[in-house]
Amino acid sequence: MVKVRFAPSPTGFLHLGSARTALFNWLHARHTGGQFLLRIEDTDKVRSDKKFLDEILEDLKWLGMDWDEEPIYQSQRFDTYREKAEEVLSKEKAYREGDAIIFKVEKGRNIEFEDIIHGNITTNTDTIKDQVMIKSDGSPTYNFSCVLDDISLEITHVLRGDDHISNTPKQILFYEALGYTPPKFGHMPLILGPDGAKLSKRHGGVSVEEYKREGFLPEALANYLILLGWFPGEDQEILSLEEAVKLFDINDMSDVQAKFDIQKLRWLNGEYIMKEKNEDLLPLLKKQLSATKIDTSKFADEYLTKLIDLYKIRMKTLSEFAGLTECFFQDDFKMDEEGKKKYLDKEENVENIRIFANRLEGLEDFSHEKIEKICRDIAEERSLKAAEIIHPTRLAISGKTKGAGLFEMMELLGKEKVLERMRGIQT
Ligand code: GLU
Numbered sequence: 001m002v003k004v005r006f007a008p009s010p011t012g013f014l015h016l017g018s019a020r021t022a023l024f025n026w027l028h029a030r031h032t033g034g035q036f037l038l039r040i041e042d043t044d045k046v047r048s049d050k051k052f053l054d055e056i057l058e059d060l061k062w063l064g065m066d067w068d069e070e071p072i073y074q075s076q077r078f079d080t081y082r083e084k085a086e087e088v089l090s091k092e093k094a095y096r097e098g099d100a101i102i103f104k105v106e107k108g109r110n111i112e113f114e115d116i117i118h119g120n121i122t123t124n125t126d127t128i129k130d131q132v133m134i135k136s137d138g139s140p141t142y143n144f145s146c147v148l149d150d151i152s153l154e155i156t157h158v159l160r161g162d163d164h165i166s167n168t169p170k171q172i173l174f175y176e177a178l179g180y181t182p183p184k185f186g187h188m189p190l191i192l193g194p195d196g197a198k199l200s201k202r203h204g205g206v207s208v209e210e211y212k213r214e215g216f217l218p219e220a221l222a223n224y225l226i227l228l229g230w231f232p233g234e235d236q237e238i239l240s241l242e243e244a245v246k247l248f249d250i251n252d253m254s255d256v257q258a259k260f261d262i263q264k265l266r267w268l269n270g271e272y273i274m275k276e277k278n279e280d281l282l283p284l285l286k287k288q289l290s291a292t293k294i295d296t297s298k299f300a301d302e303y304l305t306k307l308i309d310l311y312k313i314r315m316k317t318l319s320e321f322a323g324l325t326e327c328f329f330q331d332d333f334k335m336d337e338e339g340k341k342k343y344l345d346k347e348e349n350v351e352n353i354r355i356f357a358n359r360l361e362g363l364e365d366f367s368h369e370k371i372e373k374i375c376r377d378i379a380e381e382r383s384l385k386a387a388e389i390i391h392p393t394r395l396a397i398s399g400k401t402k403g404a405g406l407f408e409m410m411e412l413l414g415k416e417k418v419l420e421r422m423r424g425i426q427t
Pocket of ligand 1: 146159164
């Protein structure tokens with residue numbers, strides 16, 4: 001049975017690269033009916049923090065992953081690591097240096113392994129120094145504890161980032177010394193920023209938590225991360241985790257460097273937002289609105305839901321919603337100055353708005369169809385294009401040159417607000 005693991009160090013938030021590593025391990029386990037395990041690599045007691053661990057676990061769940069057993073914690077296994085190190089020591093394959101235990105690396109050998117993603121990788125042991133197993137403070141090194149735990153968890157495949165390629169021959173030496181066959185290894189190319197350098201803070205957000213806050217949907221982010229390591233096929237760019245589980249084959253993973261393309265992620269997110277049910281978007285958008293200090297408590301869910309209907313095709317992230325819909329919650333919305341010059345600083349446009357407002361005054365049924373009819377009638381009577389009334393009116397009621405369909409916006413805002421705003425316009 002396939003057994004894979006994800007082994008985060010809780011010394012920071014979940015990096016996008018680590019989330020991708022977790023996803024591919026999870027996909028491999030679920031595709032093969034195997035097991036996906038979590039191991040918390042918290043050997044660095046100073047830098048490890050419960051706050052990071054909680055967020056990492058939450059983010060993994062948020063992205064749609066589940067794991068098969070309770071996570072194991074390396075901080076609880078120091079005795080085992082020491083015992084095993086002493087075993088190696090007793091076989092004279094290691095020596096003590098003060099309180100540290102150090103593994104002797106035999107020189108002049110080639111260590112070879114067949115990487116699932118990169119193919120054959122050979123390293124000569126002349127390039128490998130003797131390896132610390134237990135440090136003088138009693139804590140194990142990453143390479144040693146990793147191997148011991150992968151052995152005891154019976155891990156069959158180790159999928160991790162390229163930054164660990166140089167660790168793998170060292171780990172293979174430990175497998176040999178302990179008398180075990182190493183698992184299969186696959187190293188995923190690092191995620192690069194648009195400039196070709198390793199994805200880092202200066203490229204924008206690097207942690208899952210930042211994307212969550214920005215209003216990316218988990219399905220979209222997971223989908224995007226999967227595309228950064230595997231090509232499911234020409235017409236298969238948008239795929240759910242469920243579909244990915246069916247289609248995924250570890251042997252198809254790509255060894256090309258993955259460039260992080262925020263525009264593509266935004267596009268995907270927009271696609272997912274469009275497909276999402278309004279009722280599922282509602283609580284998420286309320287949160288976004290309250291983060292920008294818009295008080296939604298005075299507005300009924302029905303009103304918000306209609307607003308979501310109007311704007312869900314117009315946002316790429318949920319955090320854009322507040323800016324797009326400001327005028328639906330408050331009267332002191334921002335006015336687009338360019339647009340104002342273009343549309344509202346003109347006598348004839350103000351006159352058209354005045355006429356339009358007067359006709360709307362008598363309208364009983366303030367529906368978008370009826371509003372539109374009046375607008376088009378006025379345009380015809382005055383030999384104007386409807387757009388010549390629509391654009392200035394949109395600006396008057398929303399402060400924006402773009403938005404949802406004007407008549408739908410007016411219907412939702414309601415007659416009173418609309419007339420008040422239209423009449424507030426003077427040159
Ligand atoms: N804690 C290591 C990391 O986060 C795990 C590497 C591994 O998967 O072996 O990079």
